[in-house]
Amino acid sequence: MKLRITLFLMILFSTFSFAQKTVSGKITDEDGVAIPSASVTIEEPGKDAILAYAITNSKGEYKVTFTSAESNVDLKVKAFNQRPLTKQISNSDQTVNFKMEGEATEIKEVQLKTKMITARGDTIAYDLKAFDSKSDRTLADVMKKIPGIEVNTDGTILYQGNAINKFYVNGKDLMEGGYGTINNSLPKDAVQKVEVLENHQPVKILQDKVPSDQAAINIKLKNSVTMTGRGEVGVGGSPLLWNVKLTPMFFGQKSQWVVNYKTNNTGEQVENEGNILAFGNRFEGRRINASQNDWLNVENADTPNLPVKRYLMNSVHYVSANYLTNIDKKKEWELKANANYTNNAVERESYAKTDYFATTNEPASTVTQNIFNNFYTDKAKGELIFTKNAKKGFFKNTTSFSQYWNADRGIADRTNTVANSDRHGEQAVESPTTSFQNSLSTIVPWKEKMVNVLSYISYQNDRQTLEVSPASYLQIPGFFTPYTSGLATQNMRLKTFEANHSANIGFSTKGWTFTPEIGFNFKSTNLVSDLSNVLTNLPAIDDPNPVYTPISAYSNDLTYTTATPYASVGVNYKNDSWMIYANFPVNSNNIKADDPARSVSKDVNKVTFEPNIFAQYTFASFWKASVNANINNNFGEVNTAYSGFMMTSPNGINAMDANNPIPQNNNKSAGTRIEYRNPLNNLFFNVNYRFSDAKRNLISSPIRNNAGYTIMQYIEQDNHVLNNGYSAEVGKYFPKFKTNASLSYSNNTSKSDAYQNGFAYTSRNNAQSYGFKFNNTYFSWMSIDYNFNISRTKQVSKSSTPQLNNENSRSGFNHNLGVFLYPIENHTIGFNWDQVNTSAAEQHYNNGFYDLSYQFTWAKKKIDFELKWMNIANKRVFETYNINPQSISYTRIQLRPSQVMFTVKFNFQ
Structure with missing residues (x-):
């Protein structure tokens, strides 16, 4: 028993064996205008693996926190219609600002290709089409295949092994926890994406005051007004x-x-x-x-x-x-x-x-x-x-x-x-x-x-x-x-x-x-x-x-x-x-x-x-x-x-x-x-x-x-x-x-x-x-x-x-x-x-x-x-x-x- 606890604690504390570092700054174009929605990633030199990432806000500001054993890391910046930048920086807390050069982004085909999984803050969104098969008909059929999400036999949805605390459709909690009916009968074709709201506090007045460790699910439909359903x-x-x-x-x-x-x-x-x-x-x-x-x-x-x-x-x-x-x-x-x-x-x-x-x-x-x-x-x-x-x-x-x-x-x-x-x-x-x-x-x-x-x-x-x-x-x-x-x-x-x-x-x-x-x-x-x-x-x-x-x-x-x-x-x-x-x-x-x-x-x-x-x-x-x-x-x-x-x-x-x-x-x-x-x-x-x-x-x-x-x-x-x-x-x-x-x-x-x-x-x-x-x-x-x-x-x-x-x-x-x-x-x-x-x-x-x-x-x-x-x-x-x-x-x-x-x-x- 003591040996198991010791081994587990060793694994836990080894995660913190290297000090955590934070890099922040501001990204602008050649005229000094802030660039919003630019992506900033931290990678170890010579390795195709992202340690951490951030997205700039409306003011062009970013803040990214990472942990690495290397003495130097690569900081990469990408933005639409801007030339990508890569800069090697020391593994330390610092402020790094960037001025990006304009470069037209060539679109070879007129085709919109969405990402399967996207993240913004505490929200992770899954494109449902990326995970369904020809035999799937309902939301539950596809949910079982999404990474990080599990659906138990009683209908309970788990995210990272824990039960969710809310189930929304277009941001509204119609079912008040009894979401099995919608999950089993909502046609997949009516759904645009599934959003996981991590650390979700459902009471708005308590947000940013009383935290929560549970996640919620929000089903975003293709249309704001939808008449649908399923019959057999x-x-x-x-x-x-x-x-x-x-x-x-x-x-x-x-x-x-x-x-x-x-x-x-x-x-x-x-x-x-x-x-x-x-x-x-x-x-x-x-x-x-x-x-x-x-x-x-x-x-x-x-x-x-x-x-x-x-x-x-x-x-x-x-x-x-x-x-x-x-x-x-x-x-x-x-x-x-x-x-x-x-x-x-x-x-x-x-x-x-x-x-x-x-x-x-x-x-x-x-x-x-x-x-x-x-x-x-x-x-x-x-x-x-x-x-x-x-x-x-x-x-x-x-x-x-x-x-x-x-x-x-x-x-x-x-x-x-x-x-x-x-x-x-x-x-x-x-x-x-x-x-x-x-x-x-x-x-x-x-x-x-x-x-x-x-x-x-x-x-x-x-x-x-x-x-x-x-x-x-x-x-x-x-x-x-x-x-x-x-x-x-x-x-x-x-x-x-x-x-x-x-x-x-x-x-x-x-x-x-x-x-x-x-x-x-x-x-x-x-x-x-x-x-x-x-x-x-x-x-x-x-x-x-x-x-x-x-x-x-x-x-x-x-x-x-x-x-x-x-x-x-x-x-x-x-x-x-x-x-x-x-x-x-x-x-x-x-x-x-x-x-x-x-x-x-x-x-x-x-x-x-x-x-x-x-x-x-x-x-x-x-x-x-x-x-x-x-x-x-x-x-x-x-x-x-x-x-x-x-x-x-x-x-x-x-x-x-x-x-x-x-x-x-x-x-x-x-x-x-x-x-x-x-x-x-x-x-x-x-x-x-x-x-x-x-x-x-x-x-x-x-x-x-x-x-x-x-x-x-x-x-x-x-x-x-x-x-x-x-x-x-x-x-x-x-x-x-x-x-x-x-x-x-x-x-x-x-x-x-x-x-x-x-x-x-x-x-x-x-x-x-x-x-x-x-x-x-x-x-x-x-x-x-x-x-x-x-x-x-x-x-x-x-x-x-x-x-x-x-x-x-x-x-x-x-x-x-x-x-x-x-x-x-x-x-x-x-x-x-x-x-x-x-x-x-x-x-x-x-x-x-x-x-x-x-x-x-x-x-x-x-x-x-x-x-x-x-x-x-x-x-x-x-x-x-x-x-x-x-x-x-x-x-x-x-x-x-x-x-x-x-x-x-x-x-x-």
Whole structure:
């Protein structure tokens, strides 16, 4: 561990081993008139590599900073209609002025040839045409190929490995972070270029005062007023398949809107397009992806490590609408209204065989289980946002409402060799949820200062009911005796109210901004739960008013409150090279848990200091180095404080000991990062290291009984979870070969204390991953996209109990190959190959999937006709093998069969 840190720091500090130098000056023509937009580059003599560059401003002034080990460097100046200049200068700080001689720039052809990647200040612009292929249709298709940009499977856009904080179209934030719909449905032909806004501060009044290390994406369209969009209509067979996507869009100077309807049963998760992927800035207020508190669950069939389209048996309808308009003449005030609705039904099926190792208390056993699920999602969300984002003030109020009517079903067949049992159980969960949030933030200039007030209020009501029939399926010793049948019902209601209010005042001087703040955070959660058993003899099964017999050990009526007044000081600094922001809060944490019926009364009153700091240094035009560190404390939630048992799943019982204190977790973390992005030679890379130490006062101690069920308990004992990891990624675009390639590597190690069946052991896990991405459009008749990933994991468990000592490893390989051939104009043949291989011990599983497609394009109407054959090999199951500290398991999961689809694809105008 120490060696790794030392090596990393050596690499980091070697970057600064040569002093940084700055050359500045002014460039004029023969008459002394300033020359704007001239390029100034620094190069080492005899080497065709640019160390740093700058562009002159309107006054002809330039300033370029570089680092070199050479005693002299070449300074080159180029400008339109001027003779280029080259001058060798010493490697030192100096001022060098130039007077350029006029020289007509001969234009051999009347042809405008734009650069693929250009940079000006903190903005890097990518010409989309330089990266697309004939098979690409949408913005997302091309974005995946741009160097320095990555698009995750959930739609999240990463720049240099970090998530973006904003997604604009023509400078407007219509989607408020839920940009998946536009990214997946905006035709590439409507886009002029993609801009990356580095170090983007979205709140205009805070620009040059409160820095940001995150980047934003701005999609610049070809026309200032654009009516566009994308549509698909597809049908198929085995069984009947459908896939409909209709997404018209309008982008104007005053208003923008997107309407979206998508439905399919082909395994595509279109409902995830409503997720918030970019959360902006804390000064904008608080936004969340509202979700249910899923405490109660049926037993779930496993899912494979495959693309979702290979196994998802769905029937989804998703509709959404997003609207933005300016409501004042100055175009400072915006009104945004967003709404979406999802109706989704999913089927899932799996078989699992688990061999449990023998322990001192328990003999070895084998549990097999078949699970069949139906999951039903029915939810609606609406949002209304008022925003003023101007240099002289900021205001934002976001009101959102969500309603869920979800339901899950499960049928499970379980056998156990020790219990010599063969059981069948039917399970059902009903889970309606109501959720409301309102977030307000305003920043008002006051003389030379800024006053910021933030307010956030949230209320959520979760009702959940889990039913298991017959009750004997549970096989939980000590409960349901003497009754062996009937219906077991777990009821749970959770009411959560949260209010966060704060005010701060910011003042700036000489690049520094100080922001003292006071605030009060309050959260109250009420948990009511009970488990009851409908008897088979009192009354009849079909009685419309059955008698429920409550089991007192499973009753909870807990109120959990957290009140935290705090005071903090924010410190921010920014100049041409440095960017620093830090916060130094002191929190007075007051936590109380009360359940009078169970004689539970716990509290914690503790003052904590939780600083966080980030510093970034930019040097030699293309380099950035940063460090960050933070300390935070949390004291658990209501799910760590209740003491009555709760059947959260038919195969698991959870509870906290009434005598255990409230959890107290102290987390410390630190990290460092170096990144390089050079748009002049299309090279991007980053190196990262992070370490964290989580100290906890409680440790989980699960107990497994003979039937294979687990009861979760906790022991009061200080313990640590240590994590350290490092990663690197390098990507380069080769314009001569029209090829983009990248390599990545990550290594993460975690070490933690654990218990199993009352015995302590230490678990150490190491995971390594190697990745490679490649795409090529060099040939006019073919394009290739290829990704592969190799992973290795190793787990070591050590204990004074010999049965718990073991060491196991697992390796995996997966790749995706997409090849598109263009034998004749407007005809495309596509081939896709997904391969997922896993190995553990002596078990090896290879899972390959192949798709074939033919597409004809009606060029005049811009309509595509596609015939696609998916899963040609008709692979129906996915197999995998896992080794854990206490068990070995084999899993077989149902997949989608071979299917054929015919689809018509088109653009809206």
